[in-house]
Structures are given as C-alpha cells and as structure tokens.
Amino acid sequence: MTSQIKSPPLKNCPKTVIDRAGLDCLFDSLRVRGFTVVGPTVRDGAIIYDNLGSTNDLPMGWTDEQEAGSYRLKKRSDKALFGYTVGPHSWKKYLFPPRQRLWMAKRQGRSFSIENNDPPENSKFAFIGVRSCELHAIGIQDRVFIGDKFIDPVYKSRREQAFIVAVNCGQAGGACFCASMNTGPKAESGFDLALTEILNRKSPYFVVEVGSAAGAEVMGDIPQRQLAEKDEQAAEAVVAGATSQMGRAMEVEGIRELLPDNPDHPRWEEVAKRCLSCANCTMACPTCFCSTVEDTTDLTGDHAERWKRWDSCFTMDFSYIHGGFVRQETKSRYRHWITHKLSTWHNQFGSSGCVGCGRCITWCPVGIDITEEVGAIRASLS
Amino acid sequence: MKQLENIITNNENFKTLSPEHVKELAGRASIIDLETGAFMFCQDGKADHFYVLTKGSVGLEIHAAGWGTVTMQTLRSGDLLGWSWMFPPYRWHFDAKTLEPSQAIAFDAATVRDKFKKDSDFGYQVMKIVATHMMDRIVAARLQILDLYGKNPDHQGYAIR
Amino acid sequence: MTVLLDDPMVTTPWVIDQMRRETADTFTFILKPVKGHGRGSFQFEPGQFNMLYVFGTGEVPISISGTQEQNGKLEHTTRVAGTVTGAMGKLRSGDVIGIRGPFGSHWPIENAIGKDVIVVAGGIGLAPLRPVYNALVGRRDEFNKIVLLYGSRTPEDILFRSELEKLSANLDIEVFVTVDRSTMGWRGNVGVVTSLLRNVPFDPRNAVAMVCGPEIMMRFSVHELQRRGLKEEEIYISMERNMKCAIGHCGHCQYGPEFICKDGPVFPYNRISNLLGTREL
Incomplete structure (x- = not known):
C-alpha cells in the first residue's frame, strides 16, 4: 500500500528522535504551512478525530478498552499521548466528507445553469496519529475514488494535500486483528512521518521515520537528535508488544471463495436474528465508501442543489429498484456487507476491504464480530 | 404410409423415437390441410385427435357469450396441439383456429391410446414428447400470469430502461 | 465560481428538441446540446446509458435508444415509473434536462x-x-x-x-x-x-x-x-440495479463482485450465471 499521489516514498526511511517539545514544534510547523491539524482528542467519553489546537489536546494519559459492543476510556498510569487504539472516527470523514454539496443549479426560464460548489475551505489537512490499519484503509479508498477511470475531484484534492503523521501502535485493543490482515501494527509506507512513542519514565520521546520528501522538508524545522541503537531497539519493542496483544484474528485463507460460495448458509439467518441493520459498522468502517445523492430546491423552486452523503448497504432504500427492494431481509444485507468487505472487494479493487481495525466489532450495538462470523461459516464446513 | 413415416421421422419432435415406434404412429396418422380461419378443433368438441403443426399457425382461443373471443397463445409449425385426448371425458377445452393456410399431422387418439395400453415403452416414448410440450406451455402460461412488462403494484422509483 | 468540467458528477444541460409519445406510459426525448455547453460530439456504444437529471427532482439512469449517427442529437426512451421519470413525462420540447454519460458496457456488435x-x-x-x-x-x-x-x-x-x-x-x-x-x-x-x-x-x-x-x-x-x-x-x-453515481463510487449497483454501472449493464451470460440464482444478492 503506497500512496501514488504524493511525492515518492523515501527508500530506507531516515530516522531521527524528537521529544514532546519537538512534537509541539511539528504542530506549529504544519500550521505555518497552512495545514489544519487534526487528530485524536477526548470527547463524550471516546477518542475521536477533530481539530487540534496543540499537543495539549491529545488524549494524554488515556487509553481505551474495547470488546465486541463495548468501548470504555480508562486512565493510564503514564502520560502517553498515543496510548490507545482507534476510536469511532476514521480519517475518511476528512477525505470523503459525510455530506458534501456536489453542485448547485439556477433555473433560467426553461433552462438551467450549473454552478460548482464553492472551493472547499480548510481542506488542507495534517492527520496526526494515523495507525497502520488506517494507512491501509486510506490506500483502499484511494483505489475506489482515484484509482480507476473516474476520479472524485474532492477526494483527490484533499488526498493530495494531506500530510500524514502516522503512529506505530504500542498496544492492540480487544477488537484489533490487523496482524492477521497483514495491515499492521507497524506503519510501513504511505506516510510523511511515522512516530513511535517511547514511554520512558522521565521524558517520553518519539522515534521519527521520515517517509516522504514533504516529511523531510517539515522535519527541517524541528529540533531533533540523532537516533541511537537503543532508541531503535525500544521502538521495535513497542511494535512487538502490540503484535503480541492482538485481541482477535481473522483466518483469511480461501476467504475469497468461502463467503460467495455459501450464499444460503444457515449462519446468515442466525446473524440476522442479532443484527439490527443499524448501519453502525458501515459508518465506523474506515473503508466503507457507499454514498447516495439528494436533490433539494429552495422555496422559489429556482435554486437546486445536489448533495452527496454517506449511505449504508444496511438500509432498505439502498437496493431500491422500480418494483421493490433487492435486499429485503437483514440476512441479505449482512451477507452483502461482509461478502463485499472480505471477498468481492478483491475482484473489484485487488485487495481485501478489511484492515482489521475492529471498529465494526466494537461499535456494533449487539456485538456482532466479523471474525467470529467468518469462523463460524468456516468451522461448519470443515 | 411410407411417406407419413418419412414425415414423422424428419419431424424434430419425433427424433427420439425408434423406427418401430415411428411406424406405429404413422399407421395411426394422416395429413390434414386447413384454410385460414378453419377450426382444427372446437371447445367441448370430441377430442379424437391430437396434432403436430407442420405448416402455418394456429390461435388457441376461448369464446364465451358476452365475453367475446380471447386468444391465449399462438402455436406455429413444430408445436404439438392437444392433450384432452388422453383423459376422459375426451373433450377439448379450447378452440384451435388457423391464422393462415396450415398443415398438420393428425394422430388418431383412440388407437394411439389403445397402443399405449398394450405397449408401455411406446406409451412412455410418446408421452415424453407430449410432456415436453405441456411443460413449455405451462411455463409460458406462468410467465403470462406474471405480467412481466406491466406495472408492479408496489411500483415507485425509476427504471434504467 | 467555475464549473469543474472534469468532475464526473456534474451534469451538462441538453435541450429537448422533440418529445415523442410512444405508448400510454412511454416516451422518447430527442435532445440537442445547449449552446455553450457540451463537448462537440457525443460518442457512445449501443447499450450504454446516461444519467438524466430533471431540475430539482433527481437523476435516473436511462439507456440510449437512438442510433449513433444523429447529427449530434441524443435519444432516450423511458417509461413513467417513479418520481423522476414521472417529472420527465411532463416535460415538453424546449425544456432543458441534464445529461451525464455515456456509462457502462455495450452490446457486442x-x-x-x-x-x-x-x-x-x-x-x-x-x-x-x-x-x-x-x-x-x-x-x-x-x-x-x-x-x-x-x-x-x-x-x-x-x-x-x-x-x-x-x-x-x-x-x-x-x-x-x-x-x-x-x-x-x-x-x-x-x-x-x-x-x-x-x-x-x-x-x-x-x-x-x-x-x-x-x-x-x-x-x-x-x-x-x-x-x-x-x-x-x-x-x-x-442487468439493472439501483444507481446513484454511475461511476463505480456510490456502491449501490453492486451485484456480487460486479458493478452494474461500470462492469455492466451488458454482461455475457457466463460471467454472471452463477449470480442469477441467488436471492437478494
């Protein structure tokens, strides 16, 4: 997974070390360059992504406990800034906005003229704390929106401008399974800078890997020291720790056939008894890309707009064709979602649509677990 | 006789029959020619033949006072007509009226039935042919009932075409 | 404010040159480009479709029913089936609709x-x-x-x-x-x-x-x-499925691994024969 729209990744990413003050400096440096700095912050009992004023807005000393259908924040015993996994938000809300005006039209007699959206303001984002699974998710959406014949211009513009500061996971959550999806926990490519947070008791610091020319350029402003061998070892230990904690695993062997070959498996009925068709999984998923359009007019009827907004394959309307709905039953909708995510995504975009972040498991109100559903179908056949 | 055997042998419908069975059928068959508008059979008439159309076309119709005539299906060369001849009371359910000058092989129902009783292999082979046409006719009727091109009562939304 | 011409979601105005009633519930639009819009010639293959936009009402996929040589005119035949096609049925020659396209695969001539x-x-x-x-x-x-x-x-x-x-x-x-x-x-x-x-x-x-x-x-x-x-x-x-974007981005028209809008609508039967038997796919 490499972003093909940014400056080419640097070979043998140069590494260096910064401290907390260096991180402050990085924020300032990004802001000076015109970036809106966004990243994790605590809000309403969860770690979400929002605008960050300074490093003080980061969730210092917080961690999360995640299980199927459960998410809780907890205080840590240290002052880690990135000591948690992923929350309900993902970066798609910036690259692929949940609501977006496509264009406006003005009636002119019996004709009309199209006016484009205002140029999007503040769409130059610096993402702070992008996890490896999320880098993969961005790469997957790249293939959907800018990787084929038709290009989504808003996505393209936001994606090209984005500056990505990745963070290597120091711990894995209860719903995480990136190791088995081969998407983490170490950020391998697709970032401008990648941080590994070393929690030493006196002064926590960060090993920085520079992944692009843009990253190197920004690092020019930042006070830093040379990487020592013990820093490198400490960083490796951090990632190894996360790998060993992985809460779940997905067995992917033969999965491209497993789900499409079993459309009438009794497990679909079984999961439908629990599934509420609430669409939470699709909203939380960092790769789900479905959208719908809405047409509006003002009261005079002379001004029309077309809006695009996130949609979910779990709604009845989603599959509407004249005469009725294709997927009337919940079992068909769940089957569609998981089969697309894990199997047919390969046919369409050359990779899985799942990055093992575990959001769909955590944020499912009834705790349906994608790894467990696959496991159940697999086990019944062996 | 020999000529009828040839006609039956060369008819696509009977290609699965053995020469002996063709011979048996030919002995119970005749060729009929019909002008446009002629009735091959009439509803409630005696079903004493069944037919394979070899030329032209026939409308399968029903008529009732106050209701008029409704054509249910058009049959053409290659189609087999009639199964009322197999079951008592041996009365036609519908009218079969030619739409153009037509020709058919007519099989004598009573003697074919008689042969069925004595020779079950002959019966099975001929019934398979008749049953294929029955299946096609039932499938077609079911599709007609579906009214596929009509408006679905739940119709909203749009169509790509 | 400028129009992004390369945005595949932006529609182009075409004027209804002629509106022909075909049957009680079907009609044909013959469209011509509005001056100052469009891109010269409109090339398409038989079987491809366009997204037709009715001002303020919405957009629907309709296949092209005209032939390829029509002096730059474009022809669509549709049946009144819902809100948008219903609104289309009320349009008259001289009214303007939006066109995006052509999209999709074509018949194998x-x-x-x-x-x-x-x-x-x-x-x-x-x-x-x-x-x-x-x-x-x-x-x-x-x-x-x-x-x-x-x-x-x-x-x-x-x-x-x-x-x-x-x-x-x-x-x-x-x-x-x-x-x-x-x-x-x-x-x-x-x-x-x-x-x-x-x-x-x-x-x-x-x-x-x-x-x-x-x-x-x-x-x-x-x-x-x-x-x-x-x-x-x-x-x-x-094949036909719900379509919102026609460019493979909105996800609605998925049929197993296929996107009807870009892999279809025309398929060789053997490519989708294993999908046709599955209910609610």
Whole structure:
C-alpha cells in the first residue's frame, strides 16, 4: 500500500528522535504551512478525530478498552499521548466528507445553469496519529475514488494535500486483528512521518521515520537528535508488544471463495436474528465508501442543489429498484456487507476491504464480530 | 404410409423415437390441410385427435357469450396441439383456429391410446414428447400470469430502461 | 465560481428538441446540446446509458435508444415509473434536462460479425436494443441471419411500432412480435417471447444473442437459447440495479463482485450465471 499521489516514498526511511517539545514544534510547523491539524482528542467519553489546537489536546494519559459492543476510556498510569487504539472516527470523514454539496443549479426560464460548489475551505489537512490499519484503509479508498477511470475531484484534492503523521501502535485493543490482515501494527509506507512513542519514565520521546520528501522538508524545522541503537531497539519493542496483544484474528485463507460460495448458509439467518441493520459498522468502517445523492430546491423552486452523503448497504432504500427492494431481509444485507468487505472487494479493487481495525466489532450495538462470523461459516464446513 | 413415416421421422419432435415406434404412429396418422380461419378443433368438441403443426399457425382461443373471443397463445409449425385426448371425458377445452393456410399431422387418439395400453415403452416414448410440450406451455402460461412488462403494484422509483 | 468540467458528477444541460409519445406510459426525448455547453460530439456504444437529471427532482439512469449517427442529437426512451421519470413525462420540447454519460458496457456488435444474430427484447427492454438492430441493419452485409424477437404486454404497448413494421417489410431481417395478452383486432402472435425462441431459425454453432427485458424474461430466454444449443458466452443480457453515481463510487449497483454501472449493464451470460440464482444478492 503506497500512496501514488504524493511525492515518492523515501527508500530506507531516515530516522531521527524528537521529544514532546519537538512534537509541539511539528504542530506549529504544519500550521505555518497552512495545514489544519487534526487528530485524536477526548470527547463524550471516546477518542475521536477533530481539530487540534496543540499537543495539549491529545488524549494524554488515556487509553481505551474495547470488546465486541463495548468501548470504555480508562486512565493510564503514564502520560502517553498515543496510548490507545482507534476510536469511532476514521480519517475518511476528512477525505470523503459525510455530506458534501456536489453542485448547485439556477433555473433560467426553461433552462438551467450549473454552478460548482464553492472551493472547499480548510481542506488542507495534517492527520496526526494515523495507525497502520488506517494507512491501509486510506490506500483502499484511494483505489475506489482515484484509482480507476473516474476520479472524485474532492477526494483527490484533499488526498493530495494531506500530510500524514502516522503512529506505530504500542498496544492492540480487544477488537484489533490487523496482524492477521497483514495491515499492521507497524506503519510501513504511505506516510510523511511515522512516530513511535517511547514511554520512558522521565521524558517520553518519539522515534521519527521520515517517509516522504514533504516529511523531510517539515522535519527541517524541528529540533531533533540523532537516533541511537537503543532508541531503535525500544521502538521495535513497542511494535512487538502490540503484535503480541492482538485481541482477535481473522483466518483469511480461501476467504475469497468461502463467503460467495455459501450464499444460503444457515449462519446468515442466525446473524440476522442479532443484527439490527443499524448501519453502525458501515459508518465506523474506515473503508466503507457507499454514498447516495439528494436533490433539494429552495422555496422559489429556482435554486437546486445536489448533495452527496454517506449511505449504508444496511438500509432498505439502498437496493431500491422500480418494483421493490433487492435486499429485503437483514440476512441479505449482512451477507452483502461482509461478502463485499472480505471477498468481492478483491475482484473489484485487488485487495481485501478489511484492515482489521475492529471498529465494526466494537461499535456494533449487539456485538456482532466479523471474525467470529467468518469462523463460524468456516468451522461448519470443515 | 411410407411417406407419413418419412414425415414423422424428419419431424424434430419425433427424433427420439425408434423406427418401430415411428411406424406405429404413422399407421395411426394422416395429413390434414386447413384454410385460414378453419377450426382444427372446437371447445367441448370430441377430442379424437391430437396434432403436430407442420405448416402455418394456429390461435388457441376461448369464446364465451358476452365475453367475446380471447386468444391465449399462438402455436406455429413444430408445436404439438392437444392433450384432452388422453383423459376422459375426451373433450377439448379450447378452440384451435388457423391464422393462415396450415398443415398438420393428425394422430388418431383412440388407437394411439389403445397402443399405449398394450405397449408401455411406446406409451412412455410418446408421452415424453407430449410432456415436453405441456411443460413449455405451462411455463409460458406462468410467465403470462406474471405480467412481466406491466406495472408492479408496489411500483415507485425509476427504471434504467 | 467555475464549473469543474472534469468532475464526473456534474451534469451538462441538453435541450429537448422533440418529445415523442410512444405508448400510454412511454416516451422518447430527442435532445440537442445547449449552446455553450457540451463537448462537440457525443460518442457512445449501443447499450450504454446516461444519467438524466430533471431540475430539482433527481437523476435516473436511462439507456440510449437512438442510433449513433444523429447529427449530434441524443435519444432516450423511458417509461413513467417513479418520481423522476414521472417529472420527465411532463416535460415538453424546449425544456432543458441534464445529461451525464455515456456509462457502462455495450452490446457486442463487433463479436456478431459473420454470425447469426438473435435480438430478444421484452417490454421497454426494446429501447436499449434499438441502437443494436439499427446498427445491424445499417451494416447488413457483415452479419448472417438477423432475427428480432419482441414481446410486449399488449398490442397497445408495442414500442416503435411503425419502425418494426418497416423492418419487418425488409426481407433481410426477420421480426417476430408477440404479446402476452391479445386485445381486440390483434392478429399477430400471442404468447410470451420465450416461446418464439423454440422455432426461430438460427445456427446455434455460429450465433450470438442479445437479450434485454425484465430479469425473469431474460432468465427464461437464456434457458431457451441454451436448449437450442447456443453457448453461454454467446448470450448477452443487460442487468439493472439501483444507481446513484454511475461511476463505480456510490456502491449501490453492486451485484456480487460486479458493478452494474461500470462492469455492466451488458454482461455475457457466463460471467454472471452463477449470480442469477441467488436471492437478494
């Protein structure tokens, strides 16, 4: 997974070390360059992504406990800034906005003229704390929106401008399974800078890997020291720790056939008894890309707009064709979602649509677990 | 006789029959020619033949006072007509009226039935042919009932075409 | 404010040059570009579709029913089926609609060269096949037998009737029209279009079939064609699903691994035969 729209990744990413003050400096440096700095912050009992004023807005000393259908924040015993996994938000809300005006039209007699959206303001984002699974998710959406014949211009513009500061996971959550999806926990490519947070008791610091020319350029402003061998070892230990904690695993062997070959498996009925068709999984998923359009007019009827907004394959309307709905039953909708995510995504975009972040498991109100559903179908056949 | 055997042998419908069975059928068959508008059979008439159309076309119709005539299906060369001849009371359910000058092989129902009783292999082979046409006719009727091109009562939304 | 011309979601205004009523619930728009908009010529292949936008109401996918050579004009035939097509039915010549396209795959006319061609249409499914039979007739020498089978609900619902009559009078293409339900005065064939397939003259070893209509009608037609000995990969059908973007981004039209909008709507039967039997896919 490499972003093909940014400056080419640097070979043998140069590494260096910064401290907390260096991180402050990085924020300032990004802001000076015109970036809106966004990243994790605590809000309403969860770690979400929002605008960050300074490093003080980061969730210092917080961690999360995640299980199927459960998410809780907890205080840590240290002052880690990135000591948690992923929350309900993902970066798609910036690259692929949940609501977006496509264009406006003005009636002119019996004709009309199209006016484009205002140029999007503040769409130059610096993402702070992008996890490896999320880098993969961005790469997957790249293939959907800018990787084929038709290009989504808003996505393209936001994606090209984005500056990505990745963070290597120091711990894995209860719903995480990136190791088995081969998407983490170490950020391998697709970032401008990648941080590994070393929690030493006196002064926590960060090993920085520079992944692009843009990253190197920004690092020019930042006070830093040379990487020592013990820093490198400490960083490796951090990632190894996360790998060993992985809460779940997905067995992917033969999965491209497993789900499409079993459309009438009794497990679909079984999961439908629990599934509420609430669409939470699709909203939380960092790769789900479905959208719908809405047409509006003002009261005079002379001004029309077309809006695009996130949609979910779990709604009845989603599959509407004249005469009725294709997927009337919940079992068909769940089957569609998981089969697309894990199997047919390969046919369409050359990779899985799942990055093992575990959001769909955590944020499912009834705790349906994608790894467990696959496991159940697999086990019944062996 | 020999000529009828040839006609039956060369008819696509009977290609699965053995020469002996063709011979048996030919002995119970005749060729009929019909002008446009002629009735091959009439509803409630005696079903004493069944037919394979070899030329032209026939409308399968029903008529009732106050209701008029409704054509249910058009049959053409290659189609087999009639199964009322197999079951008592041996009365036609519908009218079969030619739409153009037509020709058919007519099989004598009573003697074919008689042969069925004595020779079950002959019966099975001929019934398979008749049953294929029955299946096609039932499938077609079911599709007609579906009214596929009509408006679905739940119709909203749009169509790509 | 400027228009991003390369944004595939932005529609282009076209003016209705002529609005032709075909039957009680179907109509044809003949469109021409609005001055100052558009991009010169509009190239498309038979079977492709456009997204048609009615001001303030919405956008629907409609296949192109006109032929390729029409002096830059564009033709769409549609049936009143919902809100947007309902609003379209009320438009008159001189009104302006939005067009995005063309999108999707097309009928395999090049693959039919030197073969018998069987065109099977049901209901409004004749509209996307109209550019096909017109192209076939226009290049008559390149094909063997050409057979057009068309099933309509009633005689009053027959689309492009005078055109079909003209084609039928031409001895180089065989046209069979049938109705599901006959009404007073109809002297033509009665019965479903699939039953015509049984006796239609073609050489199954060297033929290609293009089928368009309701999904059930297409499935039964394919069975009949297979029974005649036509190979699966020589049978093409046109699928339909919900579509919002037509560019493979919105996800709505997925059919198993396929996006109907960009992999279809026209598929060789063997590519999707394993999907057709699954309910609610």
